[in-house]
Amino acid sequence: MSKVILKGYIVVPEPDLEAVKAELAKHIDSTLREPGCLFFEVSQDVSNPYRFNVHEVFSDNDAFEAHQARVRQSKWGKVSARVERHYKVSHR
Numbered sequence: 001m002s003k004v005i006l007k008g009y010i011v012v013p014e015p016d017l018e019a020v021k022a023e024l025a026k027h028i029d030s031t032l033r034e035p036g037c038l039f040f041e042v043s044q045d046v047s048n049p050y051r052f053n054v055h056e057v058f059s060d061n062d063a064f065e066a067h068q069a070r071v072r073q074s075k076w077g078k079v080s081a082r083v084e085r086h087y088k089v090s091h092r
Contacts, residue, residue, distance in 0.1 A: 003038065004064040006056040008087035009045070010080070017050060019079040024052075027076035031056075034070065036063020054087065061091070 012020045024042060031040045039057035058064040071077045 001060040002091040004056075004058045004061055004089065004091055006054065006064075006087050006089050008085070009051050009053050010042075010086070011084040012050050012052065012080075013082050014050065016079065016082055020052075020083070023076050023079045027071075027074070030070070030074065030076075031067060034063065034067055036060060037067065 021044070028040060028042060031037055036059040037056075038059055039055065041053075041055045043053050045051040045053055056064075056067075058067060
């Protein structure tokens with residue numbers, strides 16, 4: 001099976017910025033504990049406070065899909081519902 005790699009960024013609307021920042025550490029911790037998560041990093045851009053750079057690596061598509069399902073049901077899923085997502089997903 002091939003790894004799933006997601007790279008890109010999100011843009012957070014100004015009214016949601018504080019809620020996203022407040023929930024981010026828990027989201028990262030929860031994701032790193034998921035089976036099949038090999039790497040997960042989300043960091044606020046130094047030049048644009050509304051942009052967060054995202055890099056994820058999962059062991060296979062099942063792990064990636066399980067992550068997506070968990071996110072939809074999480075508090076992170078709620079606070080980040082209005083962010084603009086700009087991702088590229090590849091399989092290696």
